[in-house]
Amino acid sequence: MDTSDTTPSHSAEPGTPMGVGIVGLGAAAGSWARTAHLPALRAVDGYELRAVSAGSHESAMRSAEMHRVPRAFGSAAELAAADEVDLVVVAVKVPHHRELVKAALDAGKGVLCEWPLGNGLAEAEELADLASSRGLPNAVGLQARSNPALAYIRDLVADGYVGRVLSTTVVGTGQAWGAYTDPRNRYLLDPANGATLLTIPFGHTFDGVASVLGEPEELRVEQAQRRTSTVDRETGERVPMSSPDQVVASGCLPGGAVATFHYRGGSSRGTNFRWEINGTEGDIVVTAPTGHLQLAPISLWGARGDETEPAPLTVPGPYVGVPSLDPVSDSAAYSVAHAYRQFREDLRTGTSLVPDFAHGVRRHRSLEAPPAPEKR
Numbered sequence: 001m002d003t004s005d006t007t008p009s010h011s012a013e014p015g016t017p018m019g020v021g022i023v024g025l026g027a028a029a030g031s032w033a034r035t036a037h038l039p040a041l042r043a044v045d046g047y048e049l050r051a052v053s054a055g056s057h058e059s060a061m062r063s064a065e066m067h068r069v070p071r072a073f074g075s076a077a078e079l080a081a082a083d084e085v086d087l088v089v090v091a092v093k094v095p096h097h098r099e100l101v102k103a104a105l106d107a108g109k110g111v112l113c114e115w116p117l118g119n120g121l122a123e124a125e126e127l128a129d130l131a132s133s134r135g136l137p138n139a140v141g142l143q144a145r146s147n148p149a150l151a152y153i154r155d156l157v158a159d160g161y162v163g164r165v166l167s168t169t170v171v172g173t174g175q176a177w178g179a180y181t182d183p184r185n186r187y188l189l190d191p192a193n194g195a196t197l198l199t200i201p202f203g204h205t206f207d208g209v210a211s212v213l214g215e216p217e218e219l220r221v222e223q224a225q226r227r228t229s230t231v232d233r234e235t236g237e238r239v240p241m242s243s244p245d246q247v248v249a250s251g252c253l254p255g256g257a258v259a260t261f262h263y264r265g266g267s268s269r270g271t272n273f274r275w276e277i278n279g280t281e282g283d284i285v286v287t288a289p290t291g292h293l294q295l296a297p298i299s300l301w302g303a304r305g306d307e308t309e310p311a312p313l314t315v316p317g318p319y320v321g322v323p324s325l326d327p328v329s330d331s332a333a334y335s336v337a338h339a340y341r342q343f344r345e346d347l348r349t350g351t352s353l354v355p356d357f358a359h360g361v362r363r364h365r366s367l368e369a370p371p372a373p374e375k376r
């Protein structure tokens with residue numbers, strides 16, 4: 001079937017809910033779809049969760065019953081073909097993104113795919129080209145930039161709070177890729193799966209920083225592998241790790257300010273996330289309990305002029321578009337919900353503030369890095 005002129009059945013008009021089908025919403029606890037996408041969709045007006053799919057019809061039925069979803073399908077292709085589904089959300093492990101996104105696009109449906117878009121740049125380019133050729137709505141899950149705190153920082157910088165930006169420095173940890181792992185995260189240990197310290201926590205945060213300060217020019221990225229194994233917390237087994245656990249990057253922001261980043265695997269007894277923006281007139285400090293800026297509760301601090309110590313900055317109410325979600329108690333869904341809200345607005349008004357597949361390709365390209373040297 002030629003779907004080049006096919007568009008989703010929804011109109012994105014007020015009062016017309018967009019029917020959503022999620023690939024990856026299982027019954028088991030801990031999945032990103034369950035902790036982030038499910039509460040986000042139920043907190044944002046204009047969406048209606050109508051279908052789920054899983055590896056088998058039986059597991060899909062269990063998930064649908066648990067989460068009170070009307071339809072259950074044993075495959076993503078069946079879900080995408082359902083008339084009541086307008087938007088397919090792909091929230092599974094990275095190696096499966098390509099086949100699942102293609103199935104949705106082939107069915108003429110819009111797609112929101114979690115980040116990374118593909119397992120490497122080539123897959124991302126293929127999916128972006130396909131979505132563009134079909135003229136279908138698409139978004140990639142780089143949610144950090146949708147957090148109200150980042151929108152507020154963006155405006156503070158634009159309004160001259162720090163004066164002329166001189167430099168920005170980011171230090172973060174990735175939680176995984178450290179001393180311990182668990183069965184659900186073992187696939188992160190092999191870089192061939194596309195889910196690495198570079199692509200996930202660093203990639204999400206880098207995209208958020210770029211949304212505030214502009215795209216760093218001539219970014220230089222280096223990786224290193226200092227650990228060659230990790231311990232499974234559940235079994236006590238020591239398992240091999242071939243993925244880098246150190247990422248260092250530097251570049252210049254538009255206008256010449258210096259940007260530096262250092263991401264470390266695991267967790268730190270010291271700093272787990274700190275982002276400083278230093279300017280001629282002031283400073284902004286962003287802290288969080290983890291380097292995953294896309295899901296962490298964010299604290300803001302600032303000082304300018306004669307102030308010598310940073311003081312807490314509160315995000316003004318108008319920036320918060322989904323007040324029913326508490327950014328501290330439900331942090332995993334907070335940025336995701338704001339991304340869904342903006343995506344709906346993009347479809348209704350023709351704006352394009354939520355990152356699409358083309359943006360995802362540019363982000364993949366900016367993160368291209370040489371292989372990590374062998375541990376010495």
